[in-house]
Structure formats: C-alpha cells, structure tokens
Amino acid sequence: MTNPFSGNTQIQVVSTFSELVDANFQGEMNALCWSRNLPGDFKEIVAKLDLEENITEVSVEDLLALQLSEQGHLAREIILKDMQLLTDYGASPSLNLLKCYERDDEFDFISTDVYSYHVDRSPIETDTFLCTYHGAASDILPNDQVEQKILIPEIREQLKQLHEGPETEFERFLEEYFFDLHYQAKTDAKPVNLGLGNLWRLAVDHPTQQALPCVHRAPVESDGEYRLLLIC
Template sequence: MVNLSHSDNQIQCVSNFENLIRTSFQGKVNALCWNRKLDGDFFEIIEKSTLTENITLLHPDELSKLPLSKQGQLARNIILEDYKLLKAFGASPSINIIKHYDRDDVFPYFPTDVYSFHVDKSPIPTDTFLCTYHGNASEIVANSKADQKIQIPEIRNELRKLHDGKEEDFDAFLSEFFFDLHYQPKKNVEFTNLGVGNLWKLATKTPESNVLPCIHRAPIEKNKQYRLLLIC
C-alpha cells in the first residue's frame, strides 16, 4: 500500500482504471493512485530487450515478440493491457526501459532535469499517467512542503545574472527555460514513493486546472539498475 502518512492529503486511492480516469482532482488532491500488487517477471522483459540507448523505447509490437517464460508473459500481458487502456482513453503512452536520464549541468545551482522536483506543464487540459513495473519508483512531495525555486531570493538573484533583457521580461525568461517548473523541498520533509506496480494520475499545470500541479521527480538509479516504466 502507498504510505499516506506524509502526503498532506494530496493522494486519493482508487480500485480500478475506470475510477482512475473518471475521478477528478479536488482541493488538495492532485495525485490519484490505482494501488496494485502485480504478478509476473518484469525484469525478464528488460533482460530480453535490446538496449542501445540510455532510454530505450519499447514498442508494443516488439514487446509482443519477446521470447518470455510464463512469468514474463504474465508481466507482458499486464503492460500491454495498461497500454491498451490508456490508448483507448485517448492518451499517448510509451513503454520505456531507462538506464538513466540526461543530467543538466548547464546551471549547477539550478538543474532542470527530471531528477529535480518539478511539475509537468501543458497548454491544454491533460494529466500525467505513470507506472513503474521494475526498478526505483518516482517520488512526490506535497505542495505545502516545497517552495518554487524562482521565489527563493538567492536563486532568483543568480537567475537575474543570466537574463540580458528588460526587467519586465524576466518572468517570461524564467518560463521560457522552464525554471518556473522546479521546486525545492523544505527542510526535513519526507517524500512519498509511488511504489512499484501502482498506476498513477498526476495533476499537470494547465491554464484551466482547478488544483495545484503535482510536484514529482524521477529516482536516481541505484547500482546501475534499469527501470521499466509506462508513462504518458
């Protein structure tokens, strides 16, 4: 089960996919979880796949052709069913095998890669769906327990040094380079791990959203462990 002890009431659990897509975010709730314990050997899918990049996109047709044991086939069927459900809903899911994401070292004091706590942004109404089948899972933090980095005076002052334009254009500059999407957790704050096997719907920053977007980050890979992820 998902640990809700430090989620600040931002998480609501549901019992099936239909409830996941039909339940709306309200109040503090900006993360919906279809809490699941999955059977099958998901690591076998990683082992049998051809991995040539740090992030390998596994197409459903390729996944269907992998020679797998019965446990591997069970895992494959779960992934393909999740993929099918999300496609039917109108989403654009992708199946990824992740060694690691690219790190942002352009601004050492302000990385904008996915290992930094951030929110997703879209010009149209949408949500982020994700499930980690194998490997370390993502983490989220309650909005009340994190500060937008561009509002932290010392960070804002450093960013001003990068801005060559007029003062009235500074906020547009921050948005253009995605600085406004990143957050810094407050001291001694605990995070919620999204867990393996759970399918999540996270609120995105959109013009019409009536809740705060969900602040999340990708896990730092441990011991060169690959991660099998469905995301859209």
Template sequence: MTALSQENQIRYVSSFQELISEPFRGEVNAIGWMRQLAGDFSEIVDKIELTGNITEVDPEELLELTLSEDGQLARSILLNDLEVLKAHGAAPVLNIISQYDKDEDFPFFPTDVYSFHADRSPIPTSTFLCTYQGDASEIVPNAQATQKIQIPEIRNELRKLYDGKEAGFEEFLTENFFDLHYQAAPDARIINLGVGNIWKLAVDHPGNPVLPCIHRAPHEHSGQKRLLLIC
C-alpha cells in the same frame, strides 16, 4: 471505492475506471491505483536490446519476445496497460531507463527530471505513470516545497543569466522552465509512488482547479534498470 490518504493531496482508487474518472479537487492532485503485480518484468528488460540510456519499447517488440510463463504474464500486463490508456485518449510510452541525462548548463539550478518539478500543458490533461521495475518516482506535498525562482539566492543567480529588460524577466523564467522546479523543505515528507501502481498526477494547465503535482524521477539507487510507462 476511493480513499483519502493521510497526505491530503493523495487519493487512492481500486480500479482503472476509477482512476480515470476520479477528478482532482480540493488539495488532491495525485490519484493512485495501487496494485500487486505478478509476472517477471526483469525478464523483459533483459531481453530488450538497449539503444542508449533510454530505450523506447514498442508493443510489437514485446510480442516478438520469447518468454517464460512469468515473462508472458508480465507482457500481458504491459500490453493491457498500454491499451487501456490509449483507449482513454492518452499516448503512453514504455521506456527502459538506465539513467536520465543530467542538466549541467546551470549547476546551481538543474532542470532535469531528477529535480522536483511540475508538468505543464496548454490544454487540459494529466500525467499517468507506472514503474514496473526499478526505483519508483517520488512526489512531495506542495505545502512542503518552494518554487525555486522565489528563493532569493537562486533568483539573483538567474538574474545574472538574463540579458534583457526587467519587464521580460518573468517570461525568461517561463521560457526556460525555471518556474516549474521546486525545492523540498529539509523536513519534507517525500512520498515514493511504489512499483506496479498506476498514478494520475495533476498538470499545470489553464482552468486546472488544483495545484500541479510536484514530482521527480528517482536516482537509480537499486542498480536495476527502470521499466516505466508514462504519458
């Protein structure tokens, strides 16, 4: 059974089948299956050998881990989530994240994932994500955010970077993904997506009837490594 939240852009569902079948429509561009997960996900994070700030975890590697009963329960949840998303036609990736790389090329306009942004695809698709441990992703209502390239001060700085004819400026913004980033209003309601929940977020693609969902990766305030499924 679906339910609309007080934030008109969010719809909640009670099963994975509803999550994949519920369409985006009207103002709704974020659909969440809210779950309370059992199991010890921190045990899995602690036993995986990290290879950098972001370590991709293969299902085969999960299966090789020697785990407690709670760790095994967490593993079964991860493997099942990966499997059902693959069966849906998605290509999920499970990552352990210490931190993301920060964009230092444009100090006045970082384009890393800590910035509020929308995803874009040339074909119809959605972004699925779930945080199992650590700080969870955040979204902001579209009406409470402004596309950064429309902010005069930022647009003027971008013009200084652009070396070409005026007719190509908009293409320059798109090619460098500047048009995908947003600035939340000072009084914007930032919505935390929570731990354990699987979310389907609308993507900017041809024919999409709704606005793309504006979201960002969280700063690692908890100090925990983040265990994230995304596709």
C-alpha cells in the same frame, strides 16, 4: 495489506482504471493512485530487452517478439493491457527502458532536469500517467513541503544576472527556459515514493486545472538496474 498511502490528503487511492480517470483533482488532492500488487516477472522482460541508448522506447512489437516464461508472459500481458487502457482513454502511452535521464549541469545554482522536483505544464487539459514496473520509482511531495526555486532569493538573483533582457521580460524568461517549473524540498519534507506496479495520474499545470500541479521527480537509478516505465 495496509495501504501505504492511506491518510495522505495529497493522494486518492482507487481500485479500478475507470475510477482513476473519472475522479477529479480538488483541494490538496493532486495525485490519484490505482494501487496494485502485480503478478508476473517484469525483471525477465527488462533482461530480454535491448537498451540502445540511455532511454529506449519499447514498442508493442518489441514486447510481443520476446520469448518469455509463464511469469514473463503474465507481466507482458499486464503491460499490454495498461497500454491499451490508456490508448482507449485517448492518451499516448510510451513504454521506456531506462538506464538514466540526461543530467542538467549547465548551471551550478539551479537544475532543471527530471531528477529535480518539478511540475508538468501543458497548454491544453491533460494529466500525467505513469507506472514503474521494474527498478527505482518516482517520488512526489505535497505542495506545502516545497518552495519554487525562482522565489529563493539567492537563486533568483543569479537568474537575474543570467537574464540579459529588460526587467519587464524576466518572468517570461523564467517560463521560456522552464526555471519556474522546478522546486526545492523544504528541510522537513517527507517524499512519497510511488512504488512498483501502481498506475498513477498526476495533476498537470494547465489553464483549466482546479488543483495545484503535482510536484514530482525521477529517482536516481540503482547501479546496474534498468527501469521499466510506462508514461504519458
């Protein structure tokens, strides 16, 4: 089967979890993909879980309590193994059943929700891991195909009007309210969809990062279809 990510300089494809966590981000490469074609019925798991809010965190106990078919059991074992691998690595994986994320509609000239292209930032060395088992999957973009929203003149001007403090504190204001983390796709941008079943490791903006942080966004969910997402 042809790998859909081959030839993409932003993405390095690996075949094991150890390769995923041991590789170093460098140059244009800021996204690592453990490419997988997973067996099992993840849709059955989604159908049997209870959505309590728009986002419901699913515990290991919740998963183990489900009465599943053979294919559903296979899917559950894969999720549990992924969670254990990430936990053993030192991460804190969260399995989420998602109807939708909260929308940011406070300002009509800039959006800062996860549906907007953005990067993750951390004060300590860390990475973002994610895997979509069911539903719509996230997109990423190369850094040369986006423009930081705060550098777009008309947006920057409106942010300056929003900021009521001295000009010397403007940049700190942009960071404090996370405006600087968001990006706009250029007109010729070609998003890469992360697909189902692949476990991804994305570069985060932190003090020792050697590569540019990975620009990504959450997908607009399909009508009536929940997402099952592992993230940390």
